[in-house]
Amino acid sequence: MIKFIFYGLVVYLIYKLVFEFVIPVGKASKQMREKLQQMQEQQRFQQEQARAQAQAQAKAEPVASSKPASSDKDYIEFEEIKP
Structure with missing residues (x-):
């Protein structure tokens, strides 16, 4: 009888544990x-978007860089005024 109660208690504890x-x-x-897989997918998507945007900028950049380089005309001399 005691073994039956003991085994019943053990089975109950295993059941609760599981x-x-x-x-x-x-x-x-x-x-x-x-959640981790979802975050990795989002990161991969953002990287692909950034890469595509960088490629688009790289293609557009040579057209914009055909302007003459800035020279000393852009520099404005100034004097420091002391009160």
């Missing part, structure tokens, strides 16, 4: 994995 600890931890780790 359904209150192991399964929730498994679900949480699955959610974290999914």
Whole structure:
């Protein structure tokens, strides 16, 4: 009779351990994995957008750089005025 109660208690404790600890931890780790994958996809998408934008700028830049280089005419001399 005591063995039956002991085995019943052990089975109950194993049941509680599995359904209150192991399964929730498994679900949480699955959610974290999914969230991590989602963040990686977003980062990959942003990198692709940035790369495409940089390529578009690189293609547009040679046209804009055909202007003559700035010279000393752009420099304005000034004197410091002391009160």
